[in-house]
Amino acid sequence: MKEILEVLEKDGRATPEEIARVLKKKPQEVRNAIKKYEKEGVILKYKAVINKDLVKDEDRGLRALIEVNIIPQKDAGFDKIAERIYSFPEVASCYLISGTYDLLVIVEGKNIHTVSSFVAEKLSCLENVRGTTTHFLLKKYKEDGVILKHREENKRIAISY
Amino acid sequence: MKNVTSKKVEQMQPSGIRAFFDLVLGMKDVISLGVGEPDFVTPWAIREAGIYSLEQGFTSYTSNKGLYKLRLGLSRYLKAKHELDYSPDEEMLITVGVSEGLDLALRTIINPGDKIVVPQPSYVSYGPVTELAGGLPIYIDTTKDDFRLTPEKLEKAIDKRTRGIILNYPTNPTGISYRKKELVALGRVILKHRLICICDEVYGDLTYDFEHIPFAGLDGLKENTIYLNGFSKSFAMTGWRVGFACGPKDIIAGMTKIHQYTIMCVPITSQMAAAEALVGAKKPVEEMKREYRRRRAFVVEELNQMGLSCHNPQGAFYVFPLIKKTGLSSLEFSQKLLKEEKVAVVPGTAFGASGEGYIRISYASSMESLKEALERIKRFLGRIKNAKK
Numbered sequence A: 001m002k003e004i005l006e007v008l009e010k011d012g013r014a015t016p017e018e019i020a021r022v023l024k025k026k027p028q029e030v031r032n033a034i035k036k037y038e039k040e041g042v043i044l045k046y047k048a049v050i051n052k053d054l055v056k057d058e059d060r061g062l063r064a065l066i067e068v069n070i071i072p073q074k075d076a077g078f079d080k081i082a083e084r085i086y087s088f089p090e091v092a093s094c095y096l097i098s099g100t101y102d103l104l105v106i107v108e109g110k111n112i113h114t115v116s117s118f119v120a121e122k123l124s125c126l127e128n129v130r131g132t133t134t135h136f137l138l139k140k141y142k143e144d145g146v147i148l149k150h151r152e153e154n155k156r157i158a159i160s161y
Numbered sequence B: 001m002k003n004v005t006s007k008k009v010e011q012m013q014p015s016g017i018r019a020f021f022d023l024v025l026g027m028k029d030v031i032s033l034g035v036g037e038p039d040f041v042t043p044w045a046i047r048e049a050g051i052y053s054l055e056q057g058f059t060s061y062t063s064n065k066g067l068y069k070l071r072l073g074l075s076r077y078l079k080a081k082h083e084l085d086y087s088p089d090e091e092m093l094i095t096v097g098v099s100e101g102l103d104l105a106l107r108t109i110i111n112p113g114d115k116i117v118v119p120q121p122s123y124v125s126y127g128p129v130t131e132l133a134g135g136l137p138i139y140i141d142t143t144k145d146d147f148r149l150t151p152e153k154l155e156k157a158i159d160k161r162t163r164g165i166i167l168n169y170p171t172n173p174t175g176i177s178y179r180k181k182e183l184v185a186l187g188r189v190i191l192k193h194r195l196i197c198i199c200d201e202v203y204g205d206l207t208y209d210f211e212h213i214p215f216a217g218l219d220g221l222k223e224n225t226i227y228l229n230g231f232s233k234s235f236a237m238t239g240w241r242v243g244f245a246c247g248p249k250d251i252i253a254g255m256t257k258i259h260q261y262t263i264m265c266v267p268i269t270s271q272m273a274a275a276e277a278l279v280g281a282k283k284p285v286e287e288m289k290r291e292y293r294r295r296r297a298f299v300v301e302e303l304n305q306m307g308l309s310c311h312n313p314q315g316a317f318y319v320f321p322l323i324k325k326t327g328l329s330s331l332e333f334s335q336k337l338l339k340e341e342k343v344a345v346v347p348g349t350a351f352g353a354s355g356e357g358y359i360r361i362s363y364a365s366s367m368e369s370l371k372e373a374l375e376r377i378k379r380f381l382g383r384i385k386n387a388k389k
Helices: A003-010 A016-023 A027-040 A079-086 A112-123 B007-011 B018-026 B044-055 B068-082 B097-109 B126-132 B151-157 B180-192 B249-262 B268-280 B282-305 B330-341 B367-388
Strands: A062-070 A091-096 A103-109 A129-136 B092-095 B115-120 B136-141 B162-168 B196-200 B225-230 B243-246 B359-362
Touching: A003 A016, A003 A027, A003 B282, A016 A027, A016 B282, A062 A112, A079 A091, A079 A103, A103 A112, A112 A129, B007 B126, B018 B330, B044 B268, B068 B092, B068 B243, B068 B268, B092 B097, B092 B249, B097 B126, B097 B162, B097 B196, B097 B225, B097 B243, B097 B249, B115 B126, B126 B136, B126 B162, B136 B151, B151 B180, B243 B249, B282 B367, B330 B359, B330 B367
Parallel strands: B115 B136, B115 B162, B162 B196, B196 B225
Antiparallel strands: A062 A103, A062 A129, A091 A103, B092 B243, B225 B243
């Protein structure tokens, strides 16, 4: 992976100037590279990783992983029906999967009712959707490479040779 | 009770900055740039191997030399990485960190009164351990030569009683390292006088601007070199205490004799984990190295910009800026900075008298802490400057 991406993946707020300093490049060079990554879709967006367990009255407090079995369409295969599913704002992620089902859809909702009604009233009703299995997420331990824990105390002694 | 400790121990110089260290340890909310170990936790694959070995019931002694599996792995690792040929059977010993390796090496080669050349500023233990082994450390001040030992100065320091030299590169505390040409020139002097070179290369894998060349790999120098290295720095394994010594058969046999009576063997859990490190940690190790390199660029530039001139260190995770301009001594600077801004650094004098006028800053800290700490140092310098006006 290019090192600019490595820096940004750790700290999305690092400015081109800061990145240029640590990589010994010119700021303009970094700016151009980032622009190129953004244009090519290598960098899709910048966001904060939030530990939602610590945030109260959250609109998207509950996550469910839904296995979806679908009947592929002629000419379009899975893509067309996937598009119809991932276009719903409730869908946070959508993957085509090998194995016993076809799509893995991650849905976010306020509570169990909002998620269930999305599955019952929208997802299951789509023609080509043959069946669904819903798993509610109980606890998040690690997300996008970040372990979701309170800051740990420093284990090193403060000064040593 | 009188005379409870031996004369030898009484003569050992206590570290002059112990009081300063105690001050740091007693304070809360300090950002410490005084730490001599990685801020990363040991990569998980290595920790997991340690846990697994415990689950499997590996809780016994190992052979004195160390687990064969680990020595064999090391032998292959050194061959692949540095083209070094060391037999796992006769030319290798697993030690409790480089610290033990250094002690064994010195005790093995020194006859009473033998001299050992130590370029300074240097790691704190070289002098005292040499003395404990009955030797006489001969310090060479390197501050005028960009902290490098030059062949000329080495030549000058040698006399009939000189037995060897301790060469540490990349160097703690200065971060400097040597290119091949410089090493070859030093090697010539060592061969000419038939000295033993004890090489502490524990920071070797953390070399950023050029390839690290082990001294033992230079033409004709294998027989004159005791190559000391360990897992602490490159694999972030300081607390596991695993190092190794490679060298000529007779020297390793001598070192093993002392080791078997004093240490017996390195803890088996640590050896098991270290064996895994050699094969299963390439990616995290390279990631750590890149992170250190980025921090180095940031810290060196910031320090120079705020007027603390420092060279660009080629390895380890230390910078050694000059603070003479502030009019403070190393210790005064460190104490004042700690009290006023709660930033801890190590006074240069901890690494020998020639370290006066310098401080050691470790960048084995997160980028966040480094930014905050350097901001505080800048503020501190501003105040000193204004007070002078």
